[in-house]
Amino acid sequence: MEAFVNYWLVWPSIVNFLNANSWGWTLSEILHFVGLVMLIGTVGMFDLRLLGVGKGFPLEPLRQLLPWGVVGFLLCVATGLVFTLGLQANVPNPIYEVLMTDIWLQLKLLFMALAGVNLLFFYLSGASAEVDRLGAGQDAPPLAKAIAGASLILWLGVVYFGRLIPWAL
Amino acid sequence: MEFLSSIENSGFATWVRESPSLLAYTLFLALHTIGLAFLVGFTVALALRLFGVGSRLPLAPFASFFPFMYVGFLVNLLTGLVLFSTAPINFLSNPVMYVKLGAVFASVFCLLKLKRLVFSDLAKADARPVPANAKTLAGASLFLWSVALVMGRLTAYSRPVVIASVIAFVVFAVLFLAVVFVTRLGSRGEMSGQRA
Numbered sequence: 001m002e003a004f005v006n007y008w009l010v011w012p013s014i015v016n017f018l019n020a021n022s023w024g025w026t027l028s029e030i031l032h033f034v035g036l037v038m039l040i041g042t043v044g045m046f047d048l049r050l051l052g053v054g055k056g057f058p059l060e061p062l063r064q065l066l067p068w069g070v071v072g073f074l075l076c077v078a079t080g081l082v083f084t085l086g087l088q089a090n091v092p093n094p095i096y097e098v099l100m101t102d103i104w105l106q107l108k109l110l111f112m113a114l115a116g117v118n119l120l121f122f123y124l125s126g127a128s129a130e131v132d133r134l135g136a137g138q139d140a141p142p143l144a145k146a147i148a149g150a151s152l153i154l155w156l157g158v159v160y161f162g163r164l165i166p167w168a169l
Numbered sequence: 170m171e172f173l174s175s176i177e178n179s180g181f182a183t184w185v186r187e188s189p190s191l192l193a194y195t196l197f198l199a200l201h202t203i204g205l206a207f208l209v210g211f212t213v214a215l216a217l218r219l220f221g222v223g224s225r226l227p228l229a230p231f232a233s234f235f236p237f238m239y240v241g242f243l244v245n246l247l248t249g250l251v252l253f254s255t256a257p258i259n260f261l262s263n264p265v266m267y268v269k270l271g272a273v274f275a276s277v278f279c280l281l282k283l284k285r286l287v288f289s290d291l292a293k294a295d296a297r298p299v300p301a302n303a304k305t306l307a308g309a310s311l312f313l314w315s316v317a318l319v320m321g322r323l324t325a326y327s328r329p330v331v332i333a334s335v336i337a338f339v340v341f342a343v344l345f346l347a348v349v350f351v352t353r354l355g356s357r358g359e360m361s362g363q364r365a
Contacts, residue, residue: 023333030322030338036202037318041210042217045234053237056230064223065214136227156203163199 005096011085018082018089025090028079035079036159038072043155050131050140050148059134093169102168108161115154122147173257186255194255201248208241209314212280216307219287219299221353228287228294235284242277260324265331269320276313279306315342 018024042065049057087095098105122128127144134140140148176182185193211234218226253260260266283306287294319338323331 021333022330023337026323026326026330026334027337027341030319030334031341033202033205033318033322034315037206037209038213039210040206041213044207044210045214048234048237049230054230054233056227056233058225058227061223061225064226065217068213068217068222136230156206159202159206160199163202164195167195 002096005099006094009084009095009099010088014082014086015088018086024082025086028082031075032079032083035072035075036162039069039076040155040159042066042069042072044152047148047152050144051152052139052145055139056136058136059131063132091169098169102165104161104164104168108158108165111154111157111161115151115158118147118150118154122151170258173261176254176257179254182254185251194252197248197251201245201252204241204244204248205318206241208238208245209318211238211241212276212307212310212314215283216311219304219307228299229291232284232288232291232294235288238280263324265320265324269317269324272313272316272320276310276317279310279313282306283310 045054046062046066046069048054049059049062083090084095087093087098122144125143125147127141127147131140131144185197188194211231215231215234217223218228218231283303286300286306287303315338319335323334326334
C-alpha cells in the first residue's frame with residue numbers, strides 16, 4: 001500500500017518542474033488563494049442568502065454567480081494537486097507518511113468530502129428545486145437553511161484546516 | 170528599532186510565535202485567510218454583478234453583505250497586527266510588505282467609494298443603470314486585491330522568486346481574462362438572442 005501510494009502520488013514531471021522553476025510553487029499558492037476567495041465569495045453569499053442575509057435576492061439569478069465558485073474550486077483542486085503530486089520539491093516527507101499522519105490534511109479532505117455529500121443531498125432532497133422558486137424577500141425552507149449552514153461551516157473548515165496543514169509536518 | 174525589538178520580544182509576541190497552542194500563531198494565520206475570503210470574496214461577487222454577470226440580480230441586497238466585509242477587514246487588521254508583532258523588523262524591511270499594505274488600503278478606499286456611489290440610497294440602487302464609475306471602482310478594487318493577495322503570499326520569499334512569481338501571475342491573469350472575455354462575448358450574444 002505504502003509503495004503504491006508513494007508511486008502513484010509522486011509525479012516526477014511536476015517535481016522536476018517545481019525544482020527547475022522557483023515560481024511554480026508560489027504561483028500555485030497564489031492561485032489556491034484566488035480560488036478559495038472565488039469559492040467562499042460566491043457559495044458563501046448563496047448560503048447566507050438561504051440563511052436570510054440579503055433576502056432581497058431572488059434565488060434563480062443568484063445562481064448565475066455559482067459557476068464562478070466552481071471555477072474557484074477547480075483552481076483550488078488543480079493547484080492542490082500540484083502541492084500533492086509535487087510535494088517532494090518542497091518537503092522531504094514522503095506523501096504516504098503525510099497522508100497517514102497529518103491530521104489537518106485528513107480533516108480537510110474529510111470536510112471536502114462532507115461538503116460534496118451535502119451538495120449532493122441539496123440536489124437529491126429536492127431542496128435545490130424548491131429554493132429555485134424563491135423570489136425577492138422570501139424565506140428559505142428549514143431544510144435548505146440547514147444545508148446552507150452546513151455548507152458554510154464545512155467550507156470554512158476546509159479553509160481553516162488547509163491553513164494548518166504545514167504545521168503537522 | 171529598539172521599540173520594534175521590544176514588541177518582537179514581548180511576552181505576547183513570543184507566545185504567538187513559539188507556542189504550539191492552536192490558539193497561537195496558526196489561529197491568527199487561519200483567521201487572516203478567512204477574513205480575506207469574506208472581504209475579497211464578496212467584493213468579487215459584487216464586481217461580477219456590476220460587470221454584468223447575473224444582471225437580473227437586484228443590487229440593493231448586496232448592501233446586507235457589507236457588514237460581513239467590514240468584519241472581515243477588522244479581523245484581518247487585528248490578526249495582521251498580531252502576525253506583524255511576531256517579526257516587526259523583518260516585515261518593515263521587506264518592500265513586498267509596503268506594496269501589500271498600500272494595495273490593501275487603496276482597495277478598501279475604492280470599496281468605500283463604491284458603496285457611497287451605488288448604495289447610499291438603496292431605493293434608487295436598482296432604479297437607474299449601473300454608473301460607469303461603479304464598474305471602474307469595482308475593477309480597480311479587484312486589481313488592487315490581486316496585488317495585495319499576491320504580495321501577501323510572497324512576503325516570505327527572496328527577491329528573485331518574488332519577481333519570477335509576479336511575472337508568472339501576470340501571464341496567468343492575462344490568459345485567464347482573455348478566456349473570460351472570449352467566452353463572455355459568446356454568452357452575451359446568447360442573451361440578446363433571448364431578449365429578442
